[in-house]
Amino acid sequence: MVTLEYPDGAKIKVEIEGSLLKVLVKSGENPEEIIVKKDGKMIAEDYELKKEDVVQIIKVGSKG
């Protein structure tokens, strides 16, 4: 299970391993709308995520 952490503190666990792209699609996120960090560094969508991995989700589209 990979954990997605959101800026508001919410956490979602996704039951899948594999590329970040796969994990994002499975979790219902559109990869076009987010940037993902792991251990403080941005990672691309082909990054292979393993069980127990935790990543931070950054939404791109807020406005005002």
Place this chain on the structure above:
Amino acid sequence: MKCDFCRETSVIHVRHTDKWFCEEHLVASVEKKVLETVQKTFMINRNDKVLVAASGGKDSTNLLHILHKNFPKVEALFIDEGIKNYRERSKSFIKKFCKKHKITLHTSSFKEEFGTTTDQIVKLDSTKTSPCSKCGVLRRYLINKKALELGADKLVTGHNLDDTCQDILMNIFQFNMEKLARTKSISPGFVQRIKPFRRVSERESMAYSIIKGFESNEGACPYVSESFRSLIREELNDLEFKFHGSKVNLQMIFDRLVPNLEKKVMKNRLNKCENCGGPTSRKVCKTCQILEQLK
């Protein structure tokens, strides 16, 4: 995947160009896009005094940084509309940023200029129209007024590729021909507005900001009337994910169509405002009407 330009591990895949970038090359690519946009369309002359309307958000902050690095006379303008728990944050970010990068920052506020704030306007408005319809108009007016006072040759806004595409589709779906056609950046009494960030996507802009370690205010304005724009944004991002390049294609086709559209739509519709002489399709422009109401 390795970066398409070096041996480093990539940190982002930019779908519309189908390129993988490491941090360094993402930064270089964004800066190149901005400078190419400026050069190809002759947006900025070397000696121009360039004023960036800096909101404290990522797009205008990134742009301010890139232009300041590349042109000799670049300054920033921050407008405080008076929105509690929102603009104070933006102001503190942009103040810190300009101090650190030695950029001259000019500030102005609705309170100083109009004797009121967006918060007060919303409170007193019984019509319950979107706060943006007034706030946005007053903001544009004040930015232009300050740009004129400061002797700016060019006024820069941080509109990115996503903003541009959303605007195009919103105007089409709302049958807003005039807004769609009114892209001319030069009108009498107005400092020329330019959008050097229009080829950079929202996601590239966010990545640039993160890599550079810039602080910016990404919280949404509490009044932002998002429902329609959000829907368009979602659909566009969905399209972009499934059919890479959709946004760029939309922008390119629009750029080619707009000169004809402009000729057709604007020919008979644009008058001069009886009061200020600015362009309008009515007798008195929207800004003058709102300013009159505030008196």
